[in-house]
Amino acid sequence: MCSILAIESSCDETSASVISNSKILANVVASQQVHEQWGGVVPELASRAHQQNIIPVVHKALQEANITKKELDAVAFTRGPGLLGALLVGSSFAKSFALGLGVPLIDVNHMQAHILAHFIDDPKPPFPFLCLTVSGGHTQIVRVNDFLDMEIIGETQDDAVGEAFDKTAKLLGLPYPGGPLVDQWAQKGNPQAFPFPLSEMQGLNYSFSGIKTAVLYFLQDKQKSDPDFAEKNMADICASLQYTLVEMLLQKLRKAARETDIKHIAIAGGVSANSGLRKGLREEAEKRGWQVYIPAFEYCTDNAAMIAMAAHYKYQAGEFCPQDVSPMPRMKF
Ligand code: KG4
Ligand code: ZN
Numbered sequence: 001m002c003s004i005l006a007i008e009s010s011c012d013e014t015s016a017s018v019i020s021n022s023k024i025l026a027n028v029v030a031s032q033q034v035h036e037q038w039g040g041v042v043p044e045l046a047s048r049a050h051q052q053n054i055i056p057v058v059h060k061a062l063q064e065a066n067i068t069k070k071e072l073d074a075v076a077f078t079r080g081p082g083l084l085g086a087l088l089v090g091s092s093f094a095k096s097f098a099l100g101l102g103v104p105l106i107d108v109n110h111m112q113a114h115i116l117a118h119f120i121d122d123p124k125p126p127f128p129f130l131c132l133t134v135s136g137g138h139t140q141i142v143r144v145n146d147f148l149d150m151e152i153i154g155e156t157q158d159d160a161v162g163e164a165f166d167k168t169a170k171l172l173g174l175p176y177p178g179g180p181l182v183d184q185w186a187q188k189g190n191p192q193a194f195p196f197p198l199s200e201m202q203g204l205n206y207s208f209s210g211i212k213t214a215v216l217y218f219l220q221d222k223q224k225s226d227p228d229f230a231e232k233n234m235a236d237i238c239a240s241l242q243y244t245l246v247e248m249l250l251q252k253l254r255k256a257a258r259e260t261d262i263k264h265i266a267i268a269g270g271v272s273a274n275s276g277l278r279k280g281l282r283e284e285a286e287k288r289g290w291q292v293y294i295p296a297f298e299y300c301t302d303n304a305a306m307i308a309m310a311a312h313y314k315y316q317a318g319e320f321c322p323q324d325v326s327p328m329p330r331m332k333f
Pocket of ligand 2: 110114135269270301302
């Protein structure tokens with residue numbers, strides 16, 4: 001029996017999870033509401049909220065898992081990528097906890113963990129598979145060769161797709177985070193109502209900064225003759241915007257599947273909760289004979305269960321880290 005406590009604190013979710021062998025026993029997530037009024041995550045406020053949340057969240061996770069501190073075999077934490085001040089809270093806590101208990105420490109890459117969330121529940125993708133990782137900070141196509149062997153084959157050169165959702169939502173007057181609200185409105189609108197341009201990046205890379213500018217100019221133009229244009233056409237604008245962003249994601253994914261000849265396709269990260277992306281992916285699967293893997297909603301957005309899953313594989317591989325390890329805000333694979 002091997003039990004690991006895992007901590008996630010890279011952005012605005014403070015989370016703790018306990019994994020025993022390969023089974024998740026607890027996954028407690030405290031979401032920070034404090035950022036809503038500022039229209040985005042404020043790093044300083046995130047660090048303070050992590051500081052307040054971390055002990056209660058860990059206590060709750062241990063309680064739910066029905067396990068005592070002394071039964072833990074290792075402590076894992078998110079080393080990066082993420083906000084430095086936020087990562088420092090989780091890493092300092094994990095280091096002290098591991099030191100106090102006399103157990104090894106495991107550092108986890110947050111993006112790798114998003115992908116390994118697919119191994120929490122069934123069906124689990126076979127290797128190799130492609131994973132489209134889409135969040136507020138990242139947009140990547142990853143070739144996953146094994147649990148700890150992954151290669152980024154395409155990624156955004158500017159904004160992440162979640163950022164594109166959130167920033168355009170802000171232009172439409174929707175509160176932060178706007179992604180889920182655009183999704184809700186989109187379901188009531190016509191995706192062909194307003195054609196927005198698709199970006200033309202080379203290879204498997206993405207660019208999402210252009211769509212924000214396109215929506216800004218589009219709204220400025222329409223609002224000249226009708227100041228209430230956005231409110232009156234919210235559903236159609238959101239449906240058109242979502243259609244464009246999803247189509248951009250799928251175009252490169254189709255290209256990646258073709259070039260690598262891989263038909264097992266997974267999605268991960270906060271934006272994989274998007275209904276348009278899920279639907280688009282299922283349609284592609286039908287058309288192209290893909291097998292698609294979409295994690296349960298609770299494992300799409302930031303959570304410590306995925307950190308625990310990654311830690312489980314690192315523990316098995318004997319990959320531990322020293323006590324003097326530092327967080328890496330721009331950590332790569
Ligand atoms: O992975 P995540 O929870 O945190 C990061 O690591 O960034 O992703 C958060 C992002 C936000 O940009 C949020 O707006 C977006 O995921 N998001 C969505 C949906 N649910 C969350 N975007 C579009 N449609 C959704 N249903
Ligand atoms: Zn994330």
